[in-house]
Structure formats: structure tokens, C-alpha cells
Amino acid sequence: MSLLVQKYGGTSVGSVERIQAVAERVKRTVDQGHKVVVVVSAMSGETNRLIGLAKDISVQPKPRELDVLVSTGEQVTIALLCMALSEIGQEARSYTGAQAGIKTDNSYNKARIKDINTDKVMSDLDKGRVVVIAGFQGINEDGDVTTLGRGGSDTSAVAMAAALKADECQIYTDVDGVYTTDPRVVPNARKMSRITFEEMLEMASLGSKVLQIRSVEFAGKYDVTLRVLSSFTDSEGTLITKDDGDSVVEQALISGIAFNRDEAQITVLGVPDTPGIAHAIVGPVAEANIEVDMIVQNISPDNVTDFTFTVNRGDYQRTYDIVNGLAAELGATNMSGRTDIAKVSVVGVGMRSHAGIASKMFKALSKEAINILMISTSEIKISVLIDEKYLELAVRTLHDAFELDKSGNL
Amino acid sequence: MSLLVQKYGGTSVGSVERIQAVAERVKRTVDQGHKVVVVVSAMSGETNRLIGLAKDISVQPKPRELDVLVSTGEQVTIALLCMALSEIGQEARSYTGAQAGIKTDNSYNKARIKDINTDKVMSDLDKGRVVVIAGFQGINEDGDVTTLGRGGSDTSAVAMAAALKADECQIYTDVDGVYTTDPRVVPNARKMSRITFEEMLEMASLGSKVLQIRSVEFAGKYDVTLRVLSSFTDSEGTLITKDDGDSVVEQALISGIAFNRDEAQITVLGVPDTPGIAHAIVGPVAEANIEVDMIVQNISPDNVTDFTFTVNRGDYQRTYDIVNGLAAELGATNMSGRTDIAKVSVVGVGMRSHAGIASKMFKALSKEAINILMISTSEIKISVLIDEKYLELAVRTLHDAFELDKSGNL
Numbered sequence: 047m048s049l050l051v052q053k054y055g056g057t058s059v060g061s062v063e064r065i066q067a068v069a070e071r072v073k074r075t076v077d078q079g080h081k082v083v084v085v086v087s088a089m090s091g092e093t094n095r096l097i098g099l100a101k102d103i104s105v106q107p108k109p110r111e112l113d114v115l116v117s118t119g120e121q122v123t124i125a126l127l128c129m130a131l132s133e134i135g136q137e138a139r140s141y142t143g144a145q146a147g148i149k150t151d152n153s154y155n156k157a158r159i160k161d162i163n164t165d166k167v168m169s170d171l172d173k174g175r176v177v178v179i180a181g182f183q184g185i186n187e188d189g190d191v192t193t194l195g196r197g198g199s200d201t202s203a204v205a206m207a208a209a210l211k212a213d214e215c216q217i218y219t220d221v222d223g224v225y226t227t228d229p230r231v232v233p234n235a236r237k238m239s240r241i242t243f244e245e246m247l248e249m250a251s252l253g254s255k256v257l258q259i260r261s262v263e264f265a266g267k268y269d270v271t272l273r274v275l276s277s278f279t280d281s282e283g284t285l286i287t288k289d290d291g292d293s294v295v296e297q298a299l300i301s302g303i304a305f306n307r308d309e310a311q312i313t314v315l316g317v318p319d320t321p322g323i324a325h326a327i328v329g330p331v332a333e334a335n336i337e338v339d340m341i342v343q344n345i346s347p348d349n350v351t352d353f354t355f356t357v358n359r360g361d362y363q364r365t366y367d368i369v370n371g372l373a374a375e376l377g378a379t380n381m382s383g384r385t386d387i388a389k390v391s392v393v394g395v396g397m398r399s400h401a402g403i404a405s406k407m408f409k410a411l412s413k414e415a416i417n418i419l420m421i422s423t424s425e426i427k428i429s430v431l432i433d434e435k436y437l438e439l440a441v442r443t444l445h446d447a448f449e450l451d452k453s454g455n456l
Numbered sequence: 457m458s459l460l461v462q463k464y465g466g467t468s469v470g471s472v473e474r475i476q477a478v479a480e481r482v483k484r485t486v487d488q489g490h491k492v493v494v495v496v497s498a499m500s501g502e503t504n505r506l507i508g509l510a511k512d513i514s515v516q517p518k519p520r521e522l523d524v525l526v527s528t529g530e531q532v533t534i535a536l537l538c539m540a541l542s543e544i545g546q547e548a549r550s551y552t553g554a555q556a557g558i559k560t561d562n563s564y565n566k567a568r569i570k571d572i573n574t575d576k577v578m579s580d581l582d583k584g585r586v587v588v589i590a591g592f593q594g595i596n597e598d599g600d601v602t603t604l605g606r607g608g609s610d611t612s613a614v615a616m617a618a619a620l621k622a623d624e625c626q627i628y629t630d631v632d633g634v635y636t637t638d639p640r641v642v643p644n645a646r647k648m649s650r651i652t653f654e655e656m657l658e659m660a661s662l663g664s665k666v667l668q669i670r671s672v673e674f675a676g677k678y679d680v681t682l683r684v685l686s687s688f689t690d691s692e693g694t695l696i697t698k699d700d701g702d703s704v705v706e707q708a709l710i711s712g713i714a715f716n717r718d719e720a721q722i723t724v725l726g727v728p729d730t731p732g733i734a735h736a737i738v739g740p741v742a743e744a745n746i747e748v749d750m751i752v753q754n755i756s757p758d759n760v761t762d763f764t765f766t767v768n769r770g771d772y773q774r775t776y777d778i779v780n781g782l783a784a785e786l787g788a789t790n791m792s793g794r795t796d797i798a799k800v801s802v803v804g805v806g807m808r809s810h811a812g813i814a815s816k817m818f819k820a821l822s823k824e825a826i827n828i829l830m831i832s833t834s835e836i837k838i839s840v841l842i843d844e845k846y847l848e849l850a851v852r853t854l855h856d857a858f859e860l861d862k863s864g865n866l
Contacts, residue, residue, distance in 0.1 A: 103539045104542065122528050132514065132521070
């Protein structure tokens with residue numbers, strides 16, 4: 047008998063029929079001899095409907111009240127799912143985040159889980175009940191409702207799995223696993239049966255939006271075995287586990303190709319190459335709550351340098367205006383920016399111990415005459431910025447070059 | 457400075473615009489120097505929408521889960537109203553029933569309030585905040601959400617007013633007060649400026665559906681001054697207070713004419729007039745959870761009697777079948793039933809100390825040739841059952857006979 051935490055997202059519980067299908071799946075799991083805790087999101091569309099009501103009243107709704115409002119979305123789902131389980135003979139009990147003992151800090155709208163008291167949940171499981179918990183929400187020390195921010199239901203599930211020492215945390219979604227890249231771009235992209243937390247983090251943060259990134263961090267930190275799988279099929283999905291060393295090194299160098307169109311580039315030309323210059327440019331941007339992604343500063347022979355960085359495309363104009371306001375003060379000769387760019391990354395824990403990944407990547411791109419605008423690297427990924435128009439070609443080229451369509455590659 | 461509890465029903469908070477109007481009204485009250493606690497219902501239609509979802513899943517949804525589900529309706533309203541108050545510069549804080557310390561028994565769907573811990577609410581009021589509380593809901597000793605049953609928001613408001621020792625509990629609704637009878641039937645029906653709890657109970661239970669009856673009982677028991685008024689006008693509404701003796705006796709005999717079309721009559725003919733006969737007939741009906749209203753047993757000269765009673769029209773067929781199944785066993789010669797009847801009542805604390813009200817009532821009806829089918833009386837009301845087709849005529853006739861259109865009558 048295993049203890050499983052199953053998380054079902056908004057699409058999986060988007061209608062009465064789908065909630066009934068989830069109930070059937072949960073019951074099957076119980077009938078196979080497992081204890082099951084279910085974490086659910088709001089029915090798809092519901093959170094947006096509620097936020098719409100709030101926005102009709104206030105451009106900037108009070109954060110405390112916004113959490114009171116949107117947390118009702120998951121509360122509706124837990125009740126309906128428990129009814130559906132009862133209807134097919136499976137005893138079940140719903141809990142809001144507060145009732146499930148999920149204690150958070152005081153940051154409304156983006157709270158962090160501090161502690162989970164699992165007494166009630168454990169007691170229900172021991173009585174043979176399925177426990178259905180509202181994801182995305184908790185309670186702070188004042189007894190106020192808090193929410194974990196968009197996608198927080200994944201985090202709720204992983205945190206619950208960690209607190210319960212569950213055998214597996216299964217994230218049911220509308221895709222059947224994690225692919226080597228987006229199958230819409232590369233039709234022969236392969237579903238991976240296994241990936242490490244670190245690789246998943248790089249894949250997720252770079253645009254393969256299967257799992258909320260915080261939940262993967264959380265799973266890695268507390269060593270919760272994660273599985274991403276489809277609520278519409280019976281596939282095994284993709285297992286996300288820690289890097290267990292040798293076994294991985296023997297296998298693939300590269301796990302997948304991630305990409306992100308949501309990039310914009312700003313370049314400040316001819317600034318003096320002095321120690322504080324990076325901070326003088328990036329500091330005011332960060333203070334405006336704009337996240338800076340890639341940063342490159344040219345080597346300068348003559349004490350003058352060009353400084354280039356990227357931001358989310360939605361922040362482009364604001365960033366441009368901020369930097370433009372600084373340009374004179376910085377002593378820049380000119381500045382430029384563009385939004386028709388994209389980022390492509392190869393990701394894999396295997397590259398840690400293998401040289402030559404970067405050169406193989408650059409060679410493949412150059413063979414297709416794709417110019418590289420910027421490069422940034424980490425231990426397990428290499429990202430390049432390219433013209434957006436070459437994005438699909440670049441992803442296909444790299445997927446082929448690293449033979450990611452080959453089964454058994456991981 | 458007064459402490460006021462204001463309750464706004466579903467229609468009063470039925471849209472973003474109406475919620476904003478409620479916020480304005482609450483702020484005006486605060487600006488007049490009062491402390492205000494607001495109790496709200498779900499936006500009109502929302503509770504039915506939620507129940508619809510539940511019914512799509514289960515004919516008989518689990519009561520515990522039904523409460524988890526429907527309680528989200530009020531939770532949405534409290535959040536939106538607090539946002540609207542903040543938007544116009546009034547600090548406000550929302551509380552669910554549980555957060556507001558409203559403790560109930562364990563009867564899901566029809567819980568009764570056992571205790572209210574007002575510490576948090578009091579502390580907020582002292583800080584100049586408006587407190588907005590979700591009506592209709594509380595928490596039981598297991599920490600489960602409970603609801604008070606339909607219309608329970610009125611009860612929440614009155615209970616909160618009692619616990620806070622509020623100066624007045626104001627029930628805002630879509631009518632501007634309690635009338636001597638339904639103005640749709642008698643156009644010159646007069647809005648009463650004052651009525652006693654007991655009269656209001658009789659008026660409410662007989663079909664003047666302004667206030668939930670339990671809330672009036674509650675207000676009477678804890679001596680909470682109630683006021684019914686419109687959220688769409690600035691009228692003073694109707695004050696509902698305890699009977700303070702002399703001042704009322706000097707005034708009107710009759711406060712109003714209540715009526716109810718929702719009646720059906722069952723007669724069992726020729727049953728032996730033995731001591732247990734009433735129980736033998738009514739017992740099985742009550743056991744089927746059917747509420748029996750009026751009961752009349754004829755005086756019998758020959759040890760044989762006719763037994764007549766009324767039930768809600770929706771329960772008619774079920775009641776008929778139950779009694780029909782008993783008829784042989786009871787030794788009845790026959791039975792009959794009809795649904796084309798209605799009940800008219802004159803209500804007034806004044807009738808306690810004045811004879812002749814009944815005869816005046818019967819005379820007025822007889823003058824219009826309206827036949828009385830059954831009569832039942834209490835200390836402060838006389839009810840008659842008549843053919844439904846005469847209902848409007850009877851109400852108008854009685855309203856005239858007791859001169860209820862005359863101002864200053866109470």
C-alpha cells in the first residue's frame with residue numbers, strides 16, 4: 047500500500063463530467079490498495095471570473111480580500127469532488143487550505159507555506175477516507191485566508207506530499223508528461239519517462255509550462271518523488287526524481303530543448319567600462335520590479351563597453367524608458383532594443399561531466415546559418431538568444447543534433 | 457455613536473454596481489458617526505447556481521460538502537464589498553462565519569448558532585474598521601463549515617447584533633418595510649412604522665416574506681431591535697420591537713392581514729371519535745416530515761367525527777397517499793382533499809385585550825358571501841381557510857373593515 051498525493055488542475059476539474067471522471071480515477075487508485083490525498087484547483091475559468099469581479103470594483107483590489115475571493119474557487123471544487131466520490135461509494139472528506147492545516151506567511155496573493163499540521167488528514171486516511179484538499183491556499187497566523195499565487199496548487203500538492211511523507215506526488219494535467227521539447231514545434235519530440243528536478247527546473251523556467259517552478263524546487267528540496275501525467279489517458283507520465291549520480295551519467299547528455307519567445311533585448315552602447323556600471327544599469331530596472339534574464343557585457347579594449355540584457359517582452363517599453371532616462375548619466379553613446387528575438391536552451395544534467403556540448407550546439411546552429419546574439423550558460427544548460435524567426439528551425443535542428451527522438455536516450 | 461448591524465440580502469448585492477451602492481450606504485452610516493458591522497448574503501442567483509452544480513453530481517449531495525460548497529457564495533460577497541469599501545476610502549475587513557467566531561451545532565444545512573466570539577470583530581470596530589461578515593454560515597466544533605439554511609443570513613445578522621449588543625439590527629431588502637398586507641393585493645396597504653416581534657412572527661409565518669422567521673424569534677428572545685428597510689430608497693422602514701404594553705394597547709387592535717395560498721386541505725370522514733384518533737392521523741404525516749398547519753376536529757354527537765387538516769400544497773399528494781393508506785385501519789368512511797384553498801389571517805397584539813375581533817372578521821367576510829372552511833386562533837391572530845378564488849376579495853375586505861389604511865393606526 048502506498049500513500050499517494052494526486053493533484054488535478056483546472057482543466058481536469060473543468061466541468062461536472064470531468065470532476066466525475068476524476069472521482070472514478072481516484073476510486074480506482076483506492077481500489078488498487080492505495081491511500082489517496084487529492085489536491086485540486088478551481089474549475090478552469092473560475093479564478094479568472096472571480097478576478098474579473100474584483101477588477102470591476104477596483105483596479106488594485108486589496109490583497110487580503112482578493113485571497114478571500116479567489117480561494118472560493120478551489121473550495122467549490124473540493125465539495126463537488128467529495129460529492130462525486132460519495133456518489134460512487136467512496137467515502138471522502140473535503141478540507142480548505144486552512145482546515146487542512148496549511149499554515150503560510152502573511153504575504154497575501156503569493157504566500158509561502160511555513161508548516162502543515164497533518165493530524166486531521168492522517169486520521170481520515172486511517173479511517174479509509176479519501177481526503178480532498180483545496181490547493182493554492184492556506185491560512186496565516188492571524189487566521190486570514192492566503193493564496194500561494196497562480197499555479198500554487200502544484201506547490202500545495204508537493205508540500206502536502208512532503209508533510210505526509212507520501213510515496214509519490216502525481217500531478218495530473220492535460221499533457222501526458224514532459225517532452226524533450228514542444229511537440230507542436232518538433233512532431234517527433236519524445237516523452238521522457240524520467241527527468242531530474244534540476245533539469246525540470248530549467249525546462250519549466252524556460253517555457254515548458256507543465257509544472258509550476260516553485261513546486262519543483264519544493265519537491266527537490268524535500269525529496270518528493272513527482273510524476274506528471276495526464277488525467278485524460280492512462281499513460282505512465284514522466285517521473286521527476288533527484289539526480290542519483292552514476293545511472294544518469296551513463297545515459298543522455300541532453301534531456302531536452304526548451305525555448306521562450308517572451309524575450310526582449312536592450313543594449314546600452316559605449317558606456318565606460320567601470321566596476322559599478324552593471325549595477326548602475328540593472329539596479330534601477332530591478333527596482334521597478336522588472337526581472338532581468340540574460341546579461342552580457344562585452345570585453346572592451348578601450349575602457350568603453352556595450353552592455354546587453356534581456357527582459358520579458360511585456361516589460362520592454364518600461365525597461366527601455368528607464369534605461370533611456372539613465373543613458374546620459376551613464377555616459378552612454380547610444381542605446382538600442384528589439385523584441386523580435388527568442389531564447390533556445392539545451393538542458394541536461396549529463397553536460398556537467400561532458401565537454402563539447404556547447405560546441406555541438408553552436409555548430410548545429412551555424413550549419414543552418416542561425417546567428418547567435420547572446421549566450422549564457424549554467425551547469426546543466428546552455429541558452430542562446432536568436433532571431434525569433436529562426437526559433438522553430440533552431441529547436442528542430444538541436445533536437446535532431448542531440449538525437450532526442452531516440453528512445454532509451456534517458 | 458451607535459453600533460449598528462446592517463444586513464444586505466442577495467438582491468441588494470446582486471451585481472458589482474449594487475455592491476458599490478451598498479458600500480456607499482455603509483460609508484454614509486460610518487460618516488454619521490456610527491460603528492457598522494455588515495452581514496451579507498450571496499449575490500442573487502449564486503446559491504442556486506452552486507446547488508445546481510451539486511445536483512448535477514448527486515440527487516442527494518452529502519450535507520457536509522453541500523455546506524462547503526454553498527458557503528462560498530457569501531465569501532465572494534464579503535471580499536467584493538470590502539474591496540468596494542476600500543475603494544471609497546473606508547477601511548474594512550471581511551470575515552467568513554468561521555473567522556467571525558460564529559460557532560454552531562453539527563446540523564449541516566440547517567445549523568443553529570450556539571455561540572459567537574466577538575473579540576476580533578470588536579477589535580476591528582475599535583480601530584475604525586467596518587467589519588463585513590458572511591451571513592448564513594458558521595463553524596462547528598470539528599472545524600467544519602456549516603450553514604444555517606435558506607434565509608439564514610437574517611439570523612446571522614440578528615445573532616451578531618445580540619452578541620455585540622448592537623443598538624439596532626437593520627435588515628436591508630428589496631421592500632421598504634412591513635406593510636399591513638401585500639400592496640399587490642391591496643393597493644392602499646400602509647407601511648407600518650412599528651410592529652411587535654410577535655406580530656411580525658405571525659405576519660412572516662403567514663406569508664409576508666420579508667424576514668426569515670427564525671431571525672425574528674431570535675431578535676425577540678435576545679431583545680434585538682430590528683428594522684426592515686430598503687437598500688434602494690432612504691425610507692425609515694419598519695421598526696420591529698418588543699411589545700411594551702400600554703403604548704400598544706392604546707393603539708391599533710389589528711396590525712395587518714397576512715395570507716397564504718400555499719395550502720391544501722385533507723378531510724377524513726366518519727372516523728371513530730376516540731382519544732387517539734388525532735395522533736393516529738397526524739402522526740404518520742409528521743413522521744414523513746410533512747408539516748401540518750391548521751387542524752380541526754368536528755364535535756360529534758354520535759361517536760363519529762370528521763377530521764380536517766391542512767398542509768403545504770407541495771406536500772398534498774404525498775399526504776393524501778399516506779392518509780389514504782391509513783383510512784381502512786382508522787375505520788374512516790371516506791376521505792377528501794382539495795388544493796384550491798387559501799388562508800387569511802388578521803394579526804395584532806391589540807386583540808389580546810379586545811373582544812369582538814373574530815366576530816368583526818366573520819361579519820366582514822359573510823357580507824361578501826365568503827364561506828369560511830376552517831378557523832384557527834391564537835392569542836394575537838385569527839386565521840380562516842377560504843376558497844382560493846375569494847382570497848384577494850377577502851384580504852381587501854378585511855383591510856377595509858379594520859381600517860388599516862388609516863395612518864397613525866399603530
